[in-house]
Amino acid sequence: MRYMLIMSAPESMAVEGPDAPPAEGIFEAMGRYNTDLVDAGVLLAAEGLTPSADGFVVTHDGESPTVTDGPFAEAKELVAGFWMIEVASREEAVQWARRCPIGPGVRLEVRRIAELADLEGVAPADVLDAEATLRRRVAEREQV
Template sequence: MRVMVLVKATPDSEAGGMPDPAMMAAMGRFNEELAKAGILLTGDGLKPSSAGKRVAFDGADRTVIDGPFAATSELVAGFWLWQVKDMEEAIAWVRRCPNPMPGPSEVEIRPLYEPADFGED
């Protein structure tokens, strides 16, 4: 089963400062563990939403919206794509993760659709 592991943004990540070197080192060690275990498919950090754009769709119309975006708690600051046997394994790995932010933070785990989810058609 593949899961997308989303590191939710915080006011600190949206401020755009570089992460603490000790936290980066701890995260690097965690990523090495994921890779050695065959879990890590890819992952990366994202720049703050002030560097981003959104494209809103309404029928044939497209509207480009410049960042930054409101509702920091609904934004993503980074991600991993993991291959795990089940959701319990993903949770176990996230519990081992260093806190990705200087203060309180959240990590969301979302399963990806697999071909079997769509049936035989």
């Protein structure tokens, strides 16, 4: 089972917020956590995200998409980073999520990543076949 751990934090906590612990402590704790995930063989991907001022939002409210540059002042909290893990059970995902070194004011949302089997009976067979082909192509690219 694959899970995504999505870390959300107030934009004001971006790396050097006024109440944030020293950056070295944050990076060391995250480094240890990431190393533990790799050593356990469960980490698929992990990345931190830059502040929303560097980003943009695409909406489609009419005939064509609209691009709006950040920062996103209306948001109270933003996605700050994520991990993708592959584990044997929901319980194991809970254990890894509990170990994540997030601090006060930070939220970790954990969501199971849908597998093709989850879409059977929901999506048309030709769509499932096309998705399976795309997933094979991505897997082949990663092996190069």
